[in-house]
Amino acid sequence: MIEIPYNLIDIYCEPEDELYLPQFKGSSFRGVIGRTLRKALCVLKSYEACPPCPLKNKCYYAYLFETIPSQHGPLPFNLHKYPAVPHPFVIEPPEEEKRLFTKGEVFALRIILIGKATQYEPYFLLAIRYAGEHGIGKGNKKFYVVEYRSSGTQKCYLEFNEPSDKENISQISLRVITPLRLIHERRLVKRLEFHHLIRALLRRLTILYYFHVNEAMPEIPAKRLIEQAMSVKTVNESLRWFDWERYSFRQKRRMTLGGLVGEVTFEGNLAPFYSILRAGEIFHCGKNTSFGLGKYRITFVKG
Secondary structure, eight states: OEEEEEEEEEEEEEESSEEEOOSSOHHHHHHHHHHHHHHHHOSOTTOSSSTTOTTGGGOHHIIIIIOOOOSSSOOSTTGGGOSOOOOSEEEEOOOOOOOEEETTOOEEEEEEEEGGGGGGHHHHHHHHHHHHHHOBTTTTBOEEEEEEEEOOOEEEEEOOSOOOTTOOOOEEEEEEEEEEOOEETTEEOSSOOHHHHHHHHHHHHHHHHHHHTOSOOOOOOHHHHHHHHTTOEEEEEEEEEEOOEEEETTTTEEEEOOEEEEEEEEESOOGGGHHHHHHHHHHOOSSOGGGTOSOEEEEEEEO
């Protein structure tokens, strides 16, 4: 069993005048929060990027938003192939589809801090306040924080042992809320199978634990779990591919980031995977989770 600490921060904001946001708002908030936090925390502003900076391993901003893996010792899970590891936070933007918010209309933003990042809660609140002063969306419109709530540090428990005979879950339904971008055999998954989801969740959760909780990783029966996951069937599915665009300030270009959204129901021996799926509800799944992609909810469980 592993434990992953986390905080849920709910921030309620109001436009100063009016605020126009894109269809998917997470990318905009992640961008402006990152830029304002870098401006506030970066000591050596002469560096345009973090990797060459001599202070990167001691910098709060570099840890939170660049998340550069340590160069000391071998990396697990073939992470030497990747320039960065998952960020220790998830930004959940307002779910409503409306884009124009006027003065007096409050919108909610949730930030999930993971592992060691729970101690940096004040910096995220500072970043949100600075972001409001800087402005966001079309025309860099300003907003201010009207209410702030924190859950305090909680723990997510993942149990990987075989369930007892008394535990039985034969069916689970999920609603995928924001685009789910999974990679399997170097390709984006466009026809979701249960083992695709479990592979991605196992990878994400173990890497989050190793880099942001504790490097003393307990043994996890990944091979057995994946083999069991491959026997789980899809019995009802109404997933569709959804494309959306974002502008990357770092890459100076527009990017299309598509993923699956909709409903899916799986059937089989699902008890061994329940705690993993519950963890995914909190920490999301797949690529681009830091600005809110890969969000889903368990909507039905049958024993």
